[in-house]
Amino acid sequence: FRCYACFKTTSNMTKVFCPKCGNKTLKKVAVSVDENGKQVIHINPRKPLTARGKKFSLPRPQGGKHANNPILCEDQPVPDQRPTRLARTKTNPLDEDYIAGFSPFVMRDVNSKSAMLGIRGKNQEFKYWMRKNPNEVVKHRRKKK
Numbered sequence: 001f002r003c004y005a006c007f008k009t010t011s012n013m014t015k016v017f018c019p020k021c022g023n024k025t026l027k028k029v030a031v032s033v034d035e036n037g038k039q040v041i042h043i044n045p046r047k048p049l050t051a052r053g054k055k056f057s058l059p060r061p062q063g064g065k066h067a068n069n070p071i072l073c074e075d076q077p078v079p080d081q082r083p084t085r086l087a088r089t090k091t092n093p094l095d096e097d098y099i100a101g102f103s104p105f106v107m108r109d110v111n112s113k114s115a116m117l118g119i120r121g122k123n124q125e126f127k128y129w130m131r132k133n134p135n136e137v138v139k140h141r142r143k144k145k
Contacts, residue, residue, distance in 0.1 A: 029042065053135075
């Protein structure tokens with residue numbers, strides 16, 4: 001990755017934020033090694049820098065247990081979003097107060113609040129503002145007469 005704000009490179013491909021300046025401005029670049037063992041960075045000038053996320057303002061920060069706030073820096077604290085004690089007791093089949101309707105072996109949980117918000121799903125990092133590009137051109141189709 002190469003930061004297009006401070007022009008520093010990093011070989012860690014799991015990074016989202018630049019380790020030098022801290023901005024979310026990392027882009028993939030092609031790298032090769034020459035005869036002397038030095039890295040040569042190949043930057044494609046025709047590849048445009050996308051304006052994704054730079055047109056509209058950020059959503060207002062939400063409070064509460066199930067807040068869905070954007071991650072703006074690498075060391076930003078994230079809430080645990082653990083299930084409540086009541087939810088843990090409902091899914092304990094060895095408990096004497098076990099309710100059969102709230103079985104942990106159900107294929108889909110569609111009624112709980114965490115299922116509605118998508119907290120306990122496979123993609124926990126997937127947020128609602130990442131679903132589509134806000135700067136995408138909307139194509140309007142006209143009705144055929």
